[in-house]
Amino acid sequence: MLAFSTMSQIGYMMLALGVSGYGGHEGLGFMAGIFHLFTHAMFKALLFLGAGAIIHAVHSNYMQDMGGLRKYMPITHITFLIAALAISGIPPFAGFFSKDEILAAAFEHNFPVFVIGYIVAGMTAFYMFRLYFRIFWWNEPDYKHKPHEAPKTMTIPLLILAFMSIFSGFIPFDEFVSPDNKPFHSHIDWTLAGLSIGIGVIGILAALLFYKKEKDLSQRFRYAFGDFYKWTYNKFYIDDIYFFVTKTIIFKYISSSFAWFDRHIVDGTMNGIGNGTVWISTKIKKLQSGSVQDYAMFFVSGVLIIILIVWFSINY
Amino acid sequence: MIVFAAMTVSNKNIMRSIIYLLFVLIGMAAIYFMIEFYFLGAVQLTVYAGGIIVLYVNSVMLVEKINNPLPSVALWRRLLAGFLSAFGIILTLFAVWSYDFAVVAENQAKEISIEDVGLTLLSYGDHGYILPFEVISVLLLAAMVGAIVIAKTNKHEQITNK
Amino acid sequence: MDILTLFVVIPVLTVVALVFSKGIKQHRVVALIGFIIQTLMSFNLIYQYLHERAAGNHDVMVFTKDVMWFAPMNIHYAIGVDGISVLMILLTSIIVLTGIFISWKVDDLPKEFFISLIVLASGVYGFFISVDLFTMFVFYEIAVIPMYLLIGIWGSGPREYAAMKLTIMLMGASALLLVGILGVYFNSNADGGALTFNIFEIAKVNIPVDAQKLFFPFLFIGFAVIGALFPFHTWSPDGHASAPTAVSMLHAGVLMKLGGYGIFRVAMYVMPAGAHYWANFFMVLAVIGVFYGALAAIKQKDLKYINAYSSVSHLGLVLLGLLMMNEIAWKGAMLQSLSHGFITALFFAMIGVIYGRTHTRIVTKMSGLLNVIPVAGALYVIAGMANLGLPGFSGFVAEMNIFVGAFQHADTFHRVITILAVSSIVVTAVYILRVVGMMLMGPTTPEFKNLPKISWYEKTGTYILVLFIVLIGVFPFWWGGIITDSIGPFIEKILTF
C-alpha cells in the first residue's frame, strides 16, 4: 500500500503538468502547475508520512489490517484528514488554490483538458477519502498489538506539514512565481471554484457512503446502483493501471534501462577511452625492442622520412 | 673505396673487416693528399691508421678469437637496413645533385700550408679555433678519465656476472 | 591583508597548525577552530558586503584587489566578490564546517585527512573569489587534486578506481577549460587593448563572434563536466559512492557548484554571442541529464548512488536555468546551487550517519530504521522532502524560480524542455519516497534493532545544515535579493549584447 499510495500520485501530477503545459501562454497555467506541484508535494508528503505512522502503528502494510484508527491515533487522523481535504481541493486548504488555478487555466485554453482534469479531481477526492475512511473509520480488526500514536519525531513533522497544507494556499504565490517580477493577480473564479469544490464534495460523499462503515451501505449500493458501482469499481482498475505504469514500466523498464545505459554505455564509453589508451600502449611497446640497432634504424628512417615529407610539402 | 667500405661491413671475419676499414681510411687520406690538404692527410693516417686501427686490433685480440666468423644476420634485417640505406643514398644524392654548387675555379685557390693550419688553429681572433682546441683537450682528458674509470677494477673484488 | 585573501590564507595557516599538532584530538580541534574562523569570516563577509551595498557601492565586484603577478603575460592575482560569490563562500564554509563535524571520528591518518580537506576548501574559496581567469584556473585545479587522495585513501568500495576516474575526467575537463581560457585570452585585445585574463576587462571587449562560437563550448563543457553535464557525469556516481562522507558532502555540495558558477561567471559572461549560439544544444544535454539522472536514481540500490544521480539531475537544473537566459532562471539556478549544496550535504551526512551504524548502504537491506534511530531518520526525511521541493525548504524556492524562468520562453522547443525538466520533480519524489519508505518505514530489520544513537558532533553538523535549508526556504527573498542584486551586470552583458 505504501508504494501504491506513493505511486498513484505520480499519474495525477503528470496530468497536472500536462494541463499546465497546455494551460496557457501567459504564464497562468504554468504558474498554477508549479504551484500545484509544490502544494501537492506538501500534502503528498503529509499523506505519506501519515501512512508511515499508521504502518508503524499497526505493523502492517495491508489495508485489511486497519480500520477505526481514529481513536488510537488522533494526531495522525487529523493531519491525514487535512491532507485528504487538501488534495481534494476543498477550501481553505492549499490544494484548493492550486487546483483551482490549474482548472481555471485549463478552462480558458483547453476545454477537453479541463473536463478531464475536472473528472480526475473528483476521482482523486473519492480515492483519497476511500483511503481515509477505510483506515480511520472502518470496523476495527483484531489488533494483535494495540495501535498507538506515532513517536514525536513523526507527529511533529506531520503537524508542521499539516499546518503548511492549510496555509500555503495563502502564500502570495503569484508574486513569487510571476515571470516578469511583476506580481500577477490570480483571481479566483468562483464559478469554477464552486464546480471544483462540488466535484470534490461529491467524491468525498461517495466515499463516505461506501466506506464509512463496513459493508451495509456499500453492499446496498452495489445492488441498487449496479452500474455506478461498476464504474467506481473500474476506477480501481485505473489505480491498477497506475500501479502497473509506475511499478512495472517506470521501475522495471525505463528506470532500469536508464541505469543500465548509464553504467554500460555512457560510463563504458568513458572507461573505454581510458582502456583504449592502455591498449594502444601495450600494442606499441614492442617498438622499444632493446636492440640498439633497431633504434638506429628508427633514427635514420625518422630523419629520412622527415626529409621526404618536408621536401614533398614544399614545392620548388 | 666504396668496395672496401662495403667489405668492411659485410665481411664475416672481423680482422679482415678491420683491414678493409684501414683501406678505406687510407683512401680518405689519399683524397686529402690529392686536394692538397697534406696536414689533414697526415693526421688521418697517423690518428686513424696508426692509432684507432691498432686500438681495434688490440681489443679484438683481447676479446675474440680471430678466426671466429661473425654470426650471420637475419635476412629481413639486412633487407630492411639495405633498403633504408639505399633510400638514404637516393635522398641524399638527390639533395646533392640538385644543388648548384658554386665551385671556385682552381687557380683562385691558394696553397694551404701546415703553418696556415697551425695558425688558424691557435689564433684567437676572427676565424681562429683556439677555443675548440682547448675544449677538445678537456674532452680528451675526460675521455681518458672515463676510460680509466671503466677499465680500473679492484683486484679484491670478484667480477660478478650479474 | 584584505578580507578576501584571508580566505586563502587562513586555510594555509590551518594546514601549518595541523602539521605541528599531534594526536587526533588536537588535529580535529585545530581543524575545527580553523573552520569556525572561516565560517565567522564568511558571515562577516556577508555582513560587510550588505553594508557596502547599502552604502551605495554599486560596483560589479566589491572588495576588489588586484596585484600584478606575471607581468609579461598580464596575469594578475585579481579578486573580488559579488552577491553570488558571497553566498557561495558561505555555502563552502558551512559545508566544510559540518564536514569536519561529521568526520570527527576519522581514525586512519587523521592529520592528512584534514589537511586534504582544507586544501580542497581553500581551492574552492579561491575559485569563488577570483576574477582573473588564470587565478581561477589555478584554484580550480587546486580544488580538484586533493579529491584524489581523499577518495583514494579514506574512501570505500572501488576507491582507487573511482578516485582515478574522477581525477582523470576532471583534469580532462580542465583541458578543455584551458583551451577555452587561452582562446579568450588571445582574443581579449579585439578592441585594441592589451591581452588580459581579467574577466571584467574581457567583458568590456567584444570578442569576435567566430571566436566566441569556437571557444564557448570549450569553456562550457570544461566547467560543465564538474557540474555533471550529461554524458560527462559518470565520474560523479562512482566518486560519490566511494568517497568518505565529508568528502561526498563537500564534493556534491560545493565542488560541483564550481561548474555552474564558472559557466555563468566566465563562459556566458565573456562570450554572450557564443552562449546564445550554443544555448539550445547544451540545453538538450542539460535536460537529458535532469530527466535521466532522476530516472537512473530510481533503480539504484546504494544510497550514495541514488544521491549521486539525484545530484546529476539537480545540477542539470542549474545548467538548464543558466541556459534559459533570463533573470529569474538565473536567480533560480544560483539559488539551486546554494540549496542543492546544503540539501545534498545533509543527505550525504545522513547517509554517513546511517552507514556508520548499519555498515551497509544497500536500501533493500534496511527497513524500519526510524524506530531505531529516530533523529537520524527524521533528518533523512527532511533532506528528502527538501530535495523533492517541499515548500518551506530551500529546494522549492530554487526549482520554482528555474521553472518560472524557463517558462518564459514561449516556443515549443523550450516548452518541451521545460515540461521534461519539471516532470523530473515527480520522478524525484518517487525515488526519495521509495527510499524513505523502504529504509525508514516498515518493520525493523532484526539485526539493526540496537543501533547507537546519533552523537553530538553528528547532530551539530546536521542541524546547522537543516537550519540553512529552512532559512532559504523561509526567507527566500533575502537570499534571492542578494543574488538579484548581482545579476544586473550579467543581464546587461548577456541579454543586451
Added chain:
Amino acid sequence: MDLNSLMLMRHELILTLLILILLIVDIVFTGENKKKVSYIAVALFALYTLISFLPLKEGTLFGGMFETNKMISSFKNILNIGVLLISLLSINWLHNKTLKHQKVGEFFILLFASLLGMFFLISSRNFLMLYVSLELSTLPVTALAAYDIYSRKSSEAGIKLILSAAISSGIFLFGISFIYAAGGSLYFHDLVGSIGHSYLSIAGLIMFFAGLAFKISLVPFHFWTADVYEGAPTPVSNYLSVISKSAAVFILMITLFVTFRELIDIWTPILYGLSILTMFIGNFFALRQQNLKRFLAFSSVAQAGFVMMGMLAANQLAVATVIYFMAIYIFSNIGAFGVIQVVETKSGKLNIDDYNGFYRTNPNLALVLMLSLFSLAGIPPIAGFFGKFFLYTSAASKGYYLLVFIAVVNVTISLYYYLLVVRAAFLRTSDNPIPYFKNDALTRIGLIIVVVSLFLIGLYSPLYDYINSVVNVLNI
C-alpha cells in the same frame, strides 16, 4: 683580448679549475680518505655556484665563437644549481656503491667535465664549437653511464648510449656539412640569411636537428632514453634527464630561432609534428612501466614534447617560457629521481609496486615524490603548472589551439600514470613496505631545496619576470 675579457668565461674557467683541483685532490687522498673527496667536490661546487651568481658582463670572445650574455649566464646558473643538487643527492649513493673501488673523485670529474661541455655548448656560436662541446658533454656521461662496472645493465647502458650518440653525431655532422656547403660558414651570425631554401639546406637542417633532438630525446630519436636511464646509475640518469636535455633544448632554440630563422617555414611543422608524436609516444610508453627509472625516462620524453610545443611560437615569449619551464623541469625531475635513488640505494627497490605503503613508512620522502610528480604533471600550486601553462600560452599565441588541446589531453594521460605512483605510495598498503630509513644531511638538504624551489619558482613571479627581462638579447 685580455684577461679582463677572458673573465666573460668565468663559469667555464672556474669549472676547469675545479676539475684540475679535483684531479689533484683525488690523487692526494687515498684509502678511507676517499670519502672526503666527495665532500670537497660538493663544497667547492657549492662555492662556485655561489660565485657564479655574481653579475657578468655580456660579450663575445674568440672572434665570435663564444658568446655570453645575461640569458646564457642565468641559464648556466640554473644548470649549476641542478648539478649541485644532483651531486648532493649522489653522495649517498657514491658512498654506498663505489667507495670500495675508489672512484669517487672520477665521478665528479666526469660530471663536471660534462657540465663544462654543456656550458660551452650553450655559449657556442660556431658549429665546430657546437660539435666539440656536444661531444664533451656526451662522452663523460657515457663513461658515467657505464660507471657501475660490475653491473651488466650499467655497461649495457653505456654501450647503448655511446653507440647511439655516435651515430647521431655522425648524422649531425653530415647535416652540418650540408649547412656549411649551403651557407658558406660555420659561424651562426654569418649563416643568418645566407642558407636559403634548397633541398640540400633543408636536408642539412633536418639532420642537424636530429642530432640535437637525440639529446632532447624527441620521438623518433628517443629510443635510447629508456634503456640508458634504466641501466645507468640513478644520479647519471638524473643528470641525463635534466641537465643534458636542458642544454640541448637551449642551443636548439638559439640555432633554430637565430641561425635558421630563414627556414622557419620548414622547422615549424617539424616541431609541430614531432611535438605531438613525442607527447603521445612518451605517454603511451610510460603508461605501462613498472620500473620507475624507465617510467621517468618516458615521462621525460613526453616532457620534451611539451617543450617543443612551447618553442613553436619562436618569439620572446617562447624563449622565456622554455627557459622557465626547463628550470622547473630540472627541479621536478631531480626531486623524483632523487627520491627513487635514495630508495634504491637503501632498499634496492625500483618497481612501482614496491612503493606500496611508502607514505606510511617514509612520509617525507613520499611527499617529495608526490610533489615532484605533480609538478611534472602540472598541478598547481606547484611550479610545474606555471611552466606548462606558459608553454600553452606560448603555443596559443600563434594560434596553435589544436596543439594546445592535444597537449592538455596528454597531460591528462600523464596525470594518470603519475597518479599510479602516487597511488602506490599513498593509497595502498603493503605487507612488505619499504622500511623506514633516515637520510643523511646532504640528501635532506638537497630534497628540501628541491621542494622549496618547486613552490617558489611558480608562485614567486619575479623569477619569471627576470627570465623574461634577460631574454631580449636573442638577436645576434
Added chain:
Amino acid sequence: MISGISIYEILTVSTIIFFIGIYGFATRKNLIAMLMSVELILNSAALNFVIFNKYLFPEELGGAIFSIFIIAVAAAETALALAIIINLYRLIMSLKTDDLETMKY
C-alpha cells in the same frame, strides 16, 4: 682539387660510404664491428667538410679544421667505447648485440 673529378662525384662517394656505415651499424652482430661502421660514418662526414672547404670556400680553413676535430673526437670516442665494450666482455663474455637486450619495452 682533383682535376677531372667534380664535387658531385666525390660527394656521391662520401654519401655512399656514409650509408654503408649505417647499413653496417644496423646489421653487424658484433659490437666492435658496429663501432667500425661508426668510423665509416664519421669519416664520410669529415670528407664532406674537406671537400666543401676545398671546392667551395678555399679562402678559409673552417671545414678542414672541422675534420681534424672530427678525427680527434672520433679517436676519443673509440677509446671510450672500446673500454666499455671490453668491460662488458669481462662481465658477460660476449660481444653479441643480442646479449644487449636485457632492457626493453
